[in-house]
Amino acid sequence: MAIANETIIQKMIQELQQAKQQQSQTEIVKHMEHVRLLCDLFLAESDSSSEVSKEEISPEEMKAMLGETRKQQSFQKTSRLEENDANGKSIFDF
Template sequence: MAVANETIIKKMINELNKARDAEDHVMKNHIANVQLLCDLLLEGDNTQADKTNITKEEMKAMIGENSNSKVEPVQHSTIKHDDANGDSLFDF
């Protein structure tokens, strides 16, 4: 169910009026509510969709050129002690 832009703007004005009359810590809560309402209005905007679409070039830049290379497992050397029963810290 879509909410009309006018309804969201009225809610924003209401929150701003409450923020104007509130103390600092309560004012921040009202401002955060305004921010959420702004995000709600901008959610349907095409510019927001452009930010979430990642091109192949951007993905390559983030992951690196050799993203298909496999990582070799690390070989751990184990030290055998007379009192130890296994590789785990909890093996007594």
């Protein structure tokens, strides 16, 4: 069960307000640790939601982004030289 981002932010605000009202350093640190945990929770939810968007990319889109379609097209466009001194595709073919 996912926790709404708004709920996490509200809890952070409450912890910060409680930390602001405290006089002792140990109590302030305690509330700040709670804020840190809430931040980690918030960021973990953000990371998991970005993983979902990665799965929505189609295989054709992935190939296009990686340039695989361009590589295939460039190989098809190359032509062999038809000259007497050209023996092959490589510049080292003599």
